[in-house]
Amino acid sequence: MSVNYGSKRVTVGAGYGIRDWLAQRVTGALMAAFTLVVLAQVIFTSGPIGYEEWAGIFAAQWMKVLTFTTILSLLYHAWVGIRDIWMDYIKPVGLRLVMHVASLVWLIGCAGWAIQALWRL
Amino acid sequence: MTETARQRPEFRNINAISDLPTYRLPAAGWVSILHRVSGALMFLLMPFIIWMFDNSITSEISFASFAAAFNVGVGFIPGWFVKLTALAIIWAYLHHFIAGIRHLYMDACHAVTKEFGKSSAIVTLVLSLGLTAVLAAKLFGIY
Numbered sequence A: 001m002s003v004n005y006g007s008k009r010v011t012v013g014a015g016y017g018i019r020d021w022l023a024q025r026v027t028g029a030l031m032a033a034f035t036l037v038v039l040a041q042v043i044f045t046s047g048p049i050g051y052e053e054w055a056g057i058f059a060a061q062w063m064k065v066l067t068f069t070t071i072l073s074l075l076y077h078a079w080v081g082i083r084d085i086w087m088d089y090i091k092p093v094g095l096r097l098v099m100h101v102a103s104l105v106w107l108i109g110c111a112g113w114a115i116q117a118l119w120r121l
Numbered sequence B: 001m002t003e004t005a006r007q008r009p010e011f012r013n014i015n016a017i018s019d020l021p022t023y024r025l026p027a028a029g030w031v032s033i034l035h036r037v038s039g040a041l042m043f044l045l046m047p048f049i050i051w052m053f054d055n056s057i058t059s060e061i062s063f064a065s066f067a068a069a070f071n072v073g074v075g076f077i078p079g080w081f082v083k084l085t086a087l088a089i090i091w092a093y094l095h096h097f098i099a100g101i102r103h104l105y106m107d108a109c110h111a112v113t114k115e116f117g118k119s120s121a122i123v124t125l126v127l128s129l130g131l132t133a134v135l136a137a138k139l140f141g142i143y
Helices: A018-043 A051-059 A061-089 A093-120 B027-044 B046-058 B060-071 B079-109 B114-139
Strands: none
Touching: A018 A051, A018 A061, A018 B079, A051 A061, A051 B046, A051 B060, A061 A093, A061 B027, A093 B027, A093 B046, B027 B046, B027 B079, B027 B114, B046 B060, B046 B079, B060 B079, B079 B114
8 A cells, every 4th residue: 555646545535625725715815805895985985984874885786795795705714714623623523523513503594694684784 | 554544653742731831933823823713703703793794784773772782781791891892803803814815925926935924924913913902992982
């Protein structure tokens, strides 16, 4: 078993990470763009920002689509990140599975709530 | 037994209690661990973030209750604690954002020298902590 690459590679079922690595960067860049867009709109609003001005930022259809995309990006980005934390520090398989499932429930619940709030607007 | 399944020696010489307080991390090490800490913090505080988002955009009335949470508190939680929690999120977001941009820049421009790692880490720490201090002063009404 000295050859461990190409078609002879022994795979052990773990993810090799390139997809998550890329997804982490793409979703991160999307969220950074969203941050700058919100920030720009806040800065270029003249006068004090009350409810009308603030909600108005998110009411535009293109902004709703961008916010929706950001929520989904956050969901995936946070899943990859938090899963890495459990994989690094939690060794017992059963406990790790419980933490993974709990994290997914937490994240999907949060994403649902955020989308609900966005779509009411 | 395959190569991958063979027993490897383990070196577990870092004790969380006796070693970590005296463990001297370089600047890039601080950025790295704080990236993780800030991410975990935002993960835990996500319901609070969405609560703020929900209340601030839903209606005039909910916007008022969102604002009131910072001034007079919400339920049994005093306003200063809400502000402190918001400040923790502000720091976490700034650090995660700036450190993330650093990551993207390093990947896109192959900027992986030891010198750049150190200088960009220092810039990350100074910017995130500096901006947090500025916004903290604003949040607690110093200016």
